[in-house]
Amino acid sequence: MVKICCIGAGYVGGPTMAMIALKCPSIEVAVVDISVPRINAWNSDQLPIYEPGLDEVVKQCRGKNLFFSTDVEKHVAEADIVFVSVNTPTKTRGLGAGKAADLTYWESAARMIADVSKSDKIVVEKSTVPVKTAEAIEKILSHNSKGINFQILSNPEFLAEGTAIQDLISPDRVLIGGRETPGGQKAIQALKEVYAHWVPEDRILATNLWSAELSKLAANAFLAQRISSVNAMSALCEATGADVYQVSHAVGMDTRIGPKFLNASVGFGGSCFQKDILNLVYICECNGLPEVANYWKQVISMNDYQKNRFVNRVVASMFNTVSGKKIAVLGFAFKKDTGDTRETPAIDVCKGLLGDKACLSIYDPQVNEDQIQRDLSMNKFDWDHPLHLQPMSPTSVKQVSVTWNAYEATKDAHGICILTEWDEFKTLDYQKIYDNMQKPAFVFDGRNVLNAAKLREIGFIVYSIGKPLDPWLKDMPAVA
Numbered sequence: 001m002v003k004i005c006c007i008g009a010g011y012v013g014g015p016t017m018a019m020i021a022l023k024c025p026s027i028e029v030a031v032v033d034i035s036v037p038r039i040n041a042w043n044s045d046q047l048p049i050y051e052p053g054l055d056e057v058v059k060q061c062r063g064k065n066l067f068f069s070t071d072v073e074k075h076v077a078e079a080d081i082v083f084v085s086v087n088t089p090t091k092t093r094g095l096g097a098g099k100a101a102d103l104t105y106w107e108s109a110a111r112m113i114a115d116v117s118k119s120d121k122i123v124v125e126k127s128t129v130p131v132k133t134a135e136a137i138e139k140i141l142s143h144n145s146k147g148i149n150f151q152i153l154s155n156p157e158f159l160a161e162g163t164a165i166q167d168l169i170s171p172d173r174v175l176i177g178g179r180e181t182p183g184g185q186k187a188i189q190a191l192k193e194v195y196a197h198w199v200p201e202d203r204i205l206a207t208n209l210w211s212a213e214l215s216k217l218a219a220n221a222f223l224a225q226r227i228s229s230v231n232a233m234s235a236l237c238e239a240t241g242a243d244v245y246q247v248s249h250a251v252g253m254d255t256r257i258g259p260k261f262l263n264a265s266v267g268f269g270g271s272c273f274q275k276d277i278l279n280l281v282y283i284c285e286c287n288g289l290p291e292v293a294n295y296w297k298q299v300i301s302m303n304d305y306q307k308n309r310f311v312n313r314v315v316a317s318m319f320n321t322v323s324g325k326k327i328a329v330l331g332f333a334f335k336k337d338t339g340d341t342r343e344t345p346a347i348d349v350c351k352g353l354l355g356d357k358a359c360l361s362i363y364d365p366q367v368n369e370d371q372i373q374r375d376l377s378m379n380k381f382d383w384d385h386p387l388h389l390q391p392m393s394p395t396s397v398k399q400v401s402v403t404w405n406a407y408e409a410t411k412d413a414h415g416i417c418i419l420t421e422w423d424e425f426k427t428l429d430y431q432k433i434y435d436n437m438q439k440p441a442f443v444f445d446g447r448n449v450l451n452a453a454k455l456r457e458i459g460f461i462v463y464s465i466g467k468p469l470d471p472w473l474k475d476m477p478a479v480a
């Protein structure tokens with residue numbers, strides 16, 4: 001029986017390994033982590049991450065050929081293939097702080113693999129890493145190998161949260177990069193055979209190591225760039241009376257452009273886009289390519305602009321102050337169908353509104369109060385360092401309350417900000433909500449999920465990203 005071990009039982013390690021276990025009953029899969037609470041949760045009925053369809057997959061395999069454990073060294077020593085899926089956050093200190101990837105967790109995993117291994121292994125980069133990381137890992141492994149043969153592969157993960165199970169069952173492609181040596185090609189073939197249990201062979205791409213590493217950063221940069229492009233257009237639409245939905249629909253019908261990933265929003269979030277673009281920017285700078293670095297930096301600047309613009313719109317619409325006003329925030333996760341709040345635009349929007357002394361009442365169906373308070377008191381970039389290493393915030397943010405119900409959150413509020421596109425927000429009783437709010441009552445739809453015309457009929461003043469402005473909003477100071 002082939003044995004696989006995955007180091008890192010997070011959003012990527014957990015679901016990807018569960019899918020391998022499901023599709024490959026002849027393979028034994030162990031997912032290991034240094035975080036005891038995380039492993040305990042994987043072994044319980046309350047999994048540590050919310051992902052539609054994940055519970056069923058885990059339940060089918062756990063205890064049969066899928067195991068979650070904190071005994072990292074034992075499982076690594078026994079494995080034929082070791083995936084490394086630890087976090088690769090943005091550095092917060094020292095050389096490259098605020099841009100470069102922090103490979104501390106990666107390096108410590110590599111050193112541990114070298115220490116405990118007694119047999120040949122294929123080591124697979126699953127984490128998103130800077131291009132050329134495999135070279136560094138090879139050095140660590142070969143200098144400590146005691147004659148053991150390690151083959152390094154890059155197999156970046158392209159799943160998106162909220163749709164992870166579907167993405168894993170039917171990936172657009174699986175990318176495997178390896179050395180162009182007989183040993184490297186044999187390792188690629190071994191990993192191909194794992195995926196070939198359920199992925200059609202023509203979707204499994206083999207490349208050299210550096211192409212695979214760079215393709216992951218490139219794919220995220222291209223995706224984020226589409227969102228920044230449509231968000232840039234949304235500002236121009238508001239200024240001119242064009243409708244961003246109509247514009248993106250017309251643009252996306254060009255088959256060379258395509259319709260997906262063109263939804264204007266309050267800004268993109270999530271653990272990957274910003275981190276990976278910053279990482280790309282840093283690599284460009286280190287390679288003497290400042291023009292290329294500046295080009296990609298703009299994707300992030302536009303995203304920051306969009307979040308600021310939203311906050312300014314809220315404040316400007318409400319007589320240029322939200323001091324002491326209750327603002328209901330509906331949605332805190334970075335997208336629907338996940339409880340993940342890493343780099344969610346809600347953090348920046350809430351901080352912006354708190355800066356203007358608003359009182360926030362926040363509701364998200366999957367995010368609890370502890371997480372929201374932690375996010376609002378954390379420093380930038382601290383979020384991706386393992387929870388057990390993060391200092392707990394000594395005090396919670398006083399102007400913030402968290403409810404488990406949208407009606408409670410909006411009661412007596414002056415305005416509502418929709419920051420995540422949860423389906424349940426579309427079907428709320430907005431007449432009831434309007435009746436219980438202060439007047440004039442505002443809705444700022446940061447995800448364009450509500451029917452603005454119906455809300456206006458009820459009496460709301462409505463702002464939708466990139467849509468023609470209400471006369472009320474036009475009369476307020478210009479927002480930049």
Ligand code: NAD
Nearest residue numbers: 008009010011012033034035085086087088105127128157
């Ligand atoms: P995560 O924080 O959810 O999980 C990482 C886990 O690794 C944590 O549980 C942590 O405790 C564990 N860990 C850290 N060092 C360890 C060590 N030395 N030994 C054992 N366990 C250790 O992160 P994630 O979202 O799963 O992301 C992991 C990697 O995959 C990152 O590089 C990320 O960029 C990439 N990625 C993420 C996504 C996504 O949607 N989240 C998608 C594609 C790629």
Ligand code: UDX
Nearest residue numbers: 157158159160161261262263265268269270272334335
């Ligand atoms: C992303 C990539 O899609 C995935 O391939 C990679 O493996 C990890 O990073 P993820 O961050 O989980 O996945 O979600 P994604 O669906 O890409 O959304 C990222 C952010 O962009 C979210 O905040 C989402 O709301 C926003 N978004 C997405 C838009 O604002 N408009 C869009 O049209 C699409």
